[in-house]
Amino acid sequence: MAKVSVSLLSADFTRMVEDAKRMMECGTDWLHCDVMDGSFVPNITFGPQMIRDLRKNLGPDAFLDVHLMIEKPERYVEEFAAAGASLICVHQEATVHLQRTLQAIRNCGVKAGVALNPATSEMTLEYVYDVADLVLCMTVNPGFGGQKMLPIVAKKVRKIDKRRKELGLSFDIEVDGGVSTENAKMFRDAGTTVLVSGNSVFKAPDVALAIRGIRGE
Ligand code: DX5
Ligand code: ZN
DSSP: OOEEEEEGGGSOGGGHHHHHHHHHHTTOSEEEEEEEBSSSSSOBOOOHHHHHHHHHHHOTTOOEEEEEESSSGGGTHHHHHHHTOSEEEEEGGGOSSHHHHHHHHHHTTSEEEEEEOTTSOGGGGTTTGGGOSEEEEESSOTTOSSOOOOTTHHHHHHHHHHHHHHHTOOOEEEEESSOOTTTHHHHHHHTOOEEEESHHHHTOSSHHHHHHHHHTO
8 A cells, every 4th residue: 555645845834743743643654844945946944953843743653754855965964864854855966976865864774765856867766776765756846835746757657666676676656746636546556655745635625535545545
């Protein structure tokens, strides 16, 4: 069964803990935390302090899926790990020494993820598969919630899934951007194991039902 990682980008930032708790009560598997620096992406959100406070208030069982949309993320890996991230995902486009950065995340005892923008080829992953616990395929250009999903990315997910099987590996494949109950099946069928959803879940009249629908229950 696929997992759902509800994006806190759609939460009320003045009530982050309450919204995160509500999403956990409604059955989300992971909490997706979008860190934006105003440079790699046009938007600015929050930094390690938010992760520290979420960890403090949510306890050890919450899975904090931290998506770094920042330039040179290697500068902040240790700080986000110490703050309580469960997984740290960096963009291939934002770090020059990708293999080193992924290894540095693992060295902190945290799961390592690599994210690809919609226009970035999966070929770039060939030499880092052995140090990745998760591959994140962006289904929108990163920066904002509530954008329209790009269906062509399902093709990339299928290629990565095929390579995962050929290599006998078990890393997660996550999609992020515009995911809803209506389009989640297409990505699950392509091999996605974690589906990020922000707007569609937060705006749903029945949040628990939306989460179950995206998960494919
Ligand atoms: C976009 C973020 C996403 C976003 C997804 O740059 O990385 O995680 O919050 O939100 P929705 O589901 O609203 O597209
Ligand atoms: Zn994200």
